[in-house]
């Protein structure tokens with residue numbers, strides 16, 4: 001019994017340290033790690049594709065009037081599956097390497113993106129004006145266009 005334990009201890013000493021020094025030293029996740037989703041407000045054009053595929057219902061899309069589409073990400077529900085990143089046609093969503101996401105503030109777990117759109121004169125539904133000049137034509141010089149709040 002004692003010999004077996006000594007042999008076990010010897011094996012452990014030979015292996016050296018096998019745990020990571022984190023949290024006393026920074027930790028870089030492995031390539032391909034799926035951490036907190038990040039959103040590029042300049043790329044998103046409000047198509048809602050990400051919301052359609054999200055299995056956890058993290059992303060809600062609603063039109064707040066004729067010129068504004070609001071995307072709300074309740075990412076406390078996120079399962080880090082990466083589907084939203086896969087389907088986004090503009091690569092507006094990326095899974096970052098960020099894994100330290102603990103917080104005691106609920107607001108930290110919400111991302112909100114407002115996308116200024118143009119209404120179709122026939123059906124009234126929102127669409128993104130094709131060029132920045134067209135967009136300015138509809139929204140004027142309002143700041144925060146496409147910005148996160």
Ligand code: SF4
Nearest residue numbers: 044045047048050088
């Ligand atoms: S993040 Fe991508 S998929 Fe989602 S609404 Fe914006 S453009 Fe569409």
Ligand code: SF4
Nearest residue numbers: 054078079081082084
């Ligand atoms: S990673 Fe998965 S669960 Fe999280 S927001 Fe994207 S689709 Fe939804």
